[in-house]
Amino acid sequence: MSITKTAEWAKLAELAKTVGQSSIREAFQADPSRFDKFNMKLNEEGNDFLFDFSKNRIDENVMAELRNLAKVANVDAMKKKMFGGEKINFTEDRAVFHVALRHQGDEMSTGGKNVMPDIRAVQAHMKEFCSEIISGSWTGFTGKKIENIVNIGIGGSDLGPLMVTEALNRAAQLDWNQLVSNSIGLDCPALKPFKNHLGIHFISNVDGTHVSEVLKKLDQETTLCIIASKTFTTQETITNANSAKRWFLSKAPESAIAKHFVALSTNKEKVAAFGIDTKNMFEFWDWVGGRYSLWSAIGLSIALSVGFDNYMQLLKGAASMDQHFLNAPAESNIPLTMALLGVWYSNFLGAESHAMLPYDQYLHRFAAYFQQGDMESNGKYVRRNGDEADYQTGPIIWGEPGTNGQHAFYQLIHQGTRLIPADFIATCKSHNNPTGDGLHHRLLLANFLAQTEALMLGKSSSEAKAELEKANMPAEQIQKILPHKIFKGNRPTNSILLSELNPFTLGQLIAAYEHKIFVQGIIWDINSYDQWGVELGKQLAKQIEPEIQKGSTTTAHDSSTNALINFINARM
Ligand SMILES: O=P(O)(O)OC[C@H]1O[C@@H](O)[C@@H](O)[C@@H](O)[C@@H]1O
Numbered sequence: 001m002s003i004t005k006t007a008e009w010a011k012l013a014e015l016a017k018t019v020g021q022s023s024i025r026e027a028f029q030a031d032p033s034r035f036d037k038f039n040m041k042l043n044e045e046g047n048d049f050l051f052d053f054s055k056n057r058i059d060e061n062v063m064a065e066l067r068n069l070a071k072v073a074n075v076d077a078m079k080k081k082m083f084g085g086e087k088i089n090f091t092e093d094r095a096v097f098h099v100a101l102r103h104q105g106d107e108m109s110t111g112g113k114n115v116m117p118d119i120r121a122v123q124a125h126m127k128e129f130c131s132e133i134i135s136g137s138w139t140g141f142t143g144k145k146i147e148n149i150v151n152i153g154i155g156g157s158d159l160g161p162l163m164v165t166e167a168l169n170r171a172a173q174l175d176w177n178q179l180v181s182n183s184i185g186l187d188c189p190a191l192k193p194f195k196n197h198l199g200i201h202f203i204s205n206v207d208g209t210h211v212s213e214v215l216k217k218l219d220q221e222t223t224l225c226i227i228a229s230k231t232f233t234t235q236e237t238i239t240n241a242n243s244a245k246r247w248f249l250s251k252a253p254e255s256a257i258a259k260h261f262v263a264l265s266t267n268k269e270k271v272a273a274f275g276i277d278t279k280n281m282f283e284f285w286d287w288v289g290g291r292y293s294l295w296s297a298i299g300l301s302i303a304l305s306v307g308f309d310n311y312m313q314l315l316k317g318a319a320s321m322d323q324h325f326l327n328a329p330a331e332s333n334i335p336l337t338m339a340l341l342g343v344w345y346s347n348f349l350g351a352e353s354h355a356m357l358p359y360d361q362y363l364h365r366f367a368a369y370f371q372q373g374d375m376e377s378n379g380k381y382v383r384r385n386g387d388e389a390d391y392q393t394g395p396i397i398w399g400e401p402g403t404n405g406q407h408a409f410y411q412l413i414h415q416g417t418r419l420i421p422a423d424f425i426a427t428c429k430s431h432n433n434p435t436g437d438g439l440h441h442r443l444l445l446a447n448f449l450a451q452t453e454a455l456m457l458g459k460s461s462s463e464a465k466a467e468l469e470k471a472n473m474p475a476e477q478i479q480k481i482l483p484h485k486i487f488k489g490n491r492p493t494n495s496i497l498l499s500e501l502n503p504f505t506l507g508q509l510i511a512a513y514e515h516k517i518f519v520q521g522i523i524w525d526i527n528s529y530d531q532w533g534v535e536l537g538k539q540l541a542k543q544i545e546p547e548i549q550k551g552s553t554t555t556a557h558d559s560s561t562n563a564l565i566n567f568i569n570a571r572m
Contacts, residue, residue, distance in 0.1 A: 002383075003525060004391050008069040012062070016348035019062050024055055024456050024490055038063075040334050042508070044320045048428075048499040049508055051334045055456045056341060056421075056492040057349070066340035067330045073523045075336070082518065083326060085110025085287070089529035090384070095287040096529045098514075099322050101295035102315035102507070110287055122283055122297055123312075129262075129282075129300070130308045133224065134196055141256030142221045148199040150214060151301040152244060153228030154236045155372060156290025157264070158204040161228070161301040163369035164294060164314065167362045167506050168306045170431045171195035194306040194503065202301075203244070206236035211243045220251040220260070227263045228298055230290050232270035235538070241274065264297040289529050291372050292514060310503045317507025325515045335515030338423075341494065342516065343523055345421045346392045355413065355422035356399035359448040362501055363425065367399030370513055377517045377528040384525050393524040403447045414455065414487055421492045424452050425509070429500040448495075458489015548572075 003009055028034050038054035070076075081088050085095045085108065100108035100115050107114050132138035136145035151161055170193050201214045225244050229237045248260055254275075262280040263271040266288075271281045282297035294302065295315055303311035325335045345351035354374075356367040378394025400408065402424070413420050426448045430441035464485040468478045498505040521528030547554045547565055550572040554565050 002387075002390060003069070003073060003523060006069070006072050008065060008072050011065050012069065012344070012348050015062050015065060016344075019059050020057050020344075020349050022057060022059075024057055024492070025458070027059070028054075028456075040332050040337065042320075042324060042334070044317075044508070045504055046499075047317075047502070047505050047508070048497075049334075049505065050495075050497040051337070052495040052497070053337060053341060055452055056344075056494070057490065058341070058344065062344065063337075063340070066344060067336075069343070069523060070330065070336060070340060070519065073525070075519055075522050078522045079326065079518070083322075085115075087111075089289070089527060091527050091530045091532070092286075094529070096289060096292075097285075097287040098289065098292035098295050099319075101284075101288065102318040102322065102511075104316065104319045115285070115287075118283075118285070125282060126297065126300055126303055126311075127308045130303045130311075133304055134198065134307060139259070140221050140223075141252050141259055144221050146198070146224045147222040148201060148218050149224050149226060149301055149304050150201045150203060150218070150244065151226045151228055152203045152211075152237055152240045153226075153264075153298070154204040154234060155376075156293045157228035157230060157234075157237065157298055158202055159291075159365070159369045159372050160294030161299060162202045162204075163363075163365040164299070164302045164506065164510075165200050165305045166365050167501065168194040168302070168310065168314075168503060169362060192502075194310050196305065196307060198304055200301055200305045203240050204236065206239055208243070211240050211247075215244065215247050220248050223248075223260065225261045226301055227261065227265075227271075227274070227276065228301075229264070230266050230284070230288070230293065230298075232263070232265045232267040232274070235541070238274075245275070262300075264300055290531075291376055294510075306503065313503035314507040317504035317509075318511035319507075320504075321508045321511035321515070325511070335512045336519055338494065338512065338516040339519035339523070341421070341492075342395065342520055345419065345492065346395050349419060351395065351419045351421050352392075353396035353398060353418075353420055355420055356397060357402050357405055357422055357424050357451075358399075359402040359424065359426040359444055360501060361401055362431070364401045366401075366425070367397065371397045373513065374517050376531050376534070378521050378524065378526060379533060380524075380526040380528075382526065384527060389524060389526065391524070393526055394520070402451065403444065406447065406451065410451070413491060419491070421494075422455070423494045423496060424448055425496045425498075427498045427501045427505075431501070452493040452495055454487070454489075455491035455493055456489055458487035458491075459485065461486050 035052065035054045037060065038058070039050060039052040042049040078088065082096050083099055085097050087093055087095050089096050095110040097108070097110050097115070101119060103116065106116050108116055133146050139145060151158065203211050203214050225248070227237065227241045245261070252260070257275055258277045258280060261276050262282065263276045264282045264284070265271050266284055266286055268278055268281065272278055282300055284293065284296035284298065288296045295318060299311060302314070325333060330336055342354060356370060358366045374397045375394055380393055381389050383389050399405065412418070413422065426445060432440065434440055461482065464482055465478060468482065468485065498509065517528060544565070547556065548568060550569060552569050554562055
């Protein structure tokens with residue numbers, strides 16, 4: 001039965017006409033304890049995680065009905081299946097078991113096999129390798145230490161490591177106190193650096209510009225290439241890897257490959273065929289989905305960048321969110337609540353997209369990472385039974401860090417015609433304090449807070465009018481511009497506050513969003529863990545590639561594709 005035929009769905013559709021249209025501003029005025037009712041807190045290992053969802057068009061009734069919807073959709077049973085290693089990715093006949101990769105205990109089984117010993121063995125290999133590279137005991141073919149790491153991968157084999165290495169990029173900081181002579185002391189406590197001396201680079205795009213621009217700055221003698229590909233067949237990655245090999249061999253002998261190329265993959269045969277010694281391969285398994293793979297060997301570039309211990313802290317943070325998701329009751333379950341709010345806006349209030357707005361420059365790739373995480377997982381119209389869904393599934397995910405976004409697209413969120421629910425993410429402490437008195441971080445947080453308040457409150461006609469009158473604007477002029485100065489408000493937001501950004505809290509944050517995606521996929525009755533939608537384009541590209549030849553013409557396609565190919569061929 002379609003979820004839309006349930007009594008819970010019908011009740012929510014009714015509530016959407018009342019509570020869904022009601023004023024959040026008035027709800028706050030009517031209930032001074034609204035925040036207390038609609039926030040959830042975690043404190044793990046000295047780290048605070050606050051999820052405030054009070055600035056939403058909800059009441060207790062709506063939340064209760066949403067939780068009932070999760071119940072009829074069997075979220076709890078499916079959650080147990082995922083953590084129990086069952087093959088819930090049925091179109092690929094695979095378990096969805098990335099949670100095992102960050103498990104802190106000794107047993108997680110799928111298909112009757114405890115996978116923890118294999119996971120620990122790969123982690124031990126990663127630890128040893130990281131220590132050799134970071135300490136410099138691993139040397140390149142001319143005896144020099146490795147200075148630069150290049151991760152060659154795409155999609156899940158790129159975006160996670162890229163996002164996390166950027167997020168934990170805090171190296172030894174500029175000592176602003178020395179630069180600012182009249183410093184009035186540190187307001188922001190200095191946090192521990194994560195990043196070490198190694199340069200980390202990423203090559204993903206098949207555009208030859210990417211590989212060229214990255215490698216031109218590097219030296220073969222001191223560079224390590226990590227070829228990251230679950231399948232080791234991805235066209236972009238193999239093409240880039242071959243180009244990197246060509247670059248390397250222009251200066252080094254074939255025998256030096258073992259010191260400068262390692263592979264992260266599930267496919268031993270293909271790794272060996274590429275010329276990488278399988279001793280230098282870090283394995284993972286088919287039950288790790290690409291977009292959930294940063295917890296596996298795919299995270300090697302992260303571990304190299306911030307050290308193995310910090311990498312394990314990232315996993316530990318994710319594991320703590322796993323336990324919370326698994327065990328916390330629905331009424332205090334953060335990922336479940338994030339998911340239900342998304343369903344509320346997508347399915348009952350017509351929202352088409354969801355904005356992710358981290359007020360933290362270190363998280364500048366966070367939205368890009370979850371574009372794949374969410375849209376490749378839940379961008380599907382076919383239900384598990386093969387029927388077409390007669391409701392919206394995965395939203396469009398987008399976003400940029402604040403405050404930059406405020407000067408770019410927030411106009412549309414404030415006064416546009418669309419409803420755009422948004423997650424605002426920030427940290428209480430900053431890693432950087434250029435003025436010595438915490439000014440930058442106070443301004444950042446003031447903007448973070450002001451935006452969610454402004455989106456909720458809006459500005460009424462009388463408020464806008466009073467402002468204009470105060471500025472002594474002539475009545476005629478006021479009449480003309482007043483409509484443009486009104487903000488309807490009632491724009492919903494969630495606020496997520498972390499005490500600080502560190503490997504542990506980052507792990508928690510990523511895992512929370514992963515589980516949000518899981519819950520939504522269950523409610524929408526789709527398989528969040530396959531990605532057949534990316535295949536068709538790949539197939540056609542393979543067919544077209546030989547037709548792109550200087551001077552040749554084609555008539556094999558529709559008239560547009562033919563004309564485009566011929567236009568290119570005449571100008572190459
Ligand atoms: O890691 P490999 O196998 O190279 O795949 C890289 C990426 O390929 C894409 O087509 C998608 O399927 C992604 O989910 C995947 O992460």
